[in-house]
Amino acid sequence: MKKKLFSGIQPSGDVHLGNYLGAIKKWVNLVNDYDCIFCIVDYHAITVDYDASTMQQRILNATASNLAAGLDPEKCVIFAQSHVREHTELAWILNTVISMGHLDRMTQYKEKSEQHKSNVNVGLFTYPVLQAADILLYKGEVVPVGEDQVQHIELAREIARKFNNKFGEIFPEPMEQLSESARIMGLDGKNKMSKSMNNYISLVEPPESIWKKLSTAVTDENRKRRNDPGDPAICNIYTLHKGFSSDSQIEEVRAGCKSAGIGCVDCKKILNENITTELAPIREKNNELIAKPDYIYDVLQTGAKKCSEIAAQTMEEVREAIGVKPSR
Ligand code: AMP
């Protein structure tokens, strides 16, 4: 039997190269080796201020991006979190096995409550419990994510352990799986690439715009002149090369940067060429899919149906274990 794999992405804006390299590109290759479920986590996306009138379109866009990047709905399950009601039901129960102290240590909560000072709601605080419910509802064992999510997966393990100790062995303890590009920096060179920072290249960015963004992206700031040697280890352009370029090109720019044999502009030109080539078919597929929302809804509906069956089964076990079997 294949191991169960679960991961999710928020429909909170453009899917960007951080999402692609840190998560989606890897997901595409895992569908043959694992029993995979991928979730568009709309209930997570409502924990910050958002525009309800654009939510449906964002769910469609996020799904289309995943399909366009190569996720094959014949080989894995793709669905929207809100379509399977058991996620919030299990989250409530799991809320009762984890302490506030554990949640208070989450760096994403700390960062987001700084960013959204006027809306530090309870949902933002218990966000990682809903995430644990997402995974545990399907008894997920492997969770491919970017580095920013590792703390949440550790917490999901803690929650599984605490639940099992209290009520009996129901959940496996899920493990994160990181890609080599687990932390892609933004074009500002200071912050992680992120939807909320506007420091990103989108997965469907037009070629002119890719070069416009790359050409002004921050590199190793100590490298002021063309002849100064640079340090690839602290350059975000080099990190992107590792996601998009061939081994020989990566070595060429690494050595060239250190010896000042290659300038930042030439280094960016090689990267631009590779990103543009890799994204072209994804952008094309995405445009085709966006024009067929009914197809995307079908994919999500099929996914939700499969997930609902598994979720209902798990909740039977959970309700039995905690002593709240429905009356008949
Ligand atoms: P999100 O857009 O926050 O829902 O993230 C979806 C997935 O992309 C998660 O697995 C994240 O860890 C991953 N991810 C987001 N931003 C980055 C980044 N800058 N570098 C690497 N992975 C990322």
Ligand code: TRP
């Ligand atoms: N919190 C994750 C993020 O922001 C998204 C997510 C929700 C997720 N539920 C999940 C990721 C379950 C992995 C498994 O990126």
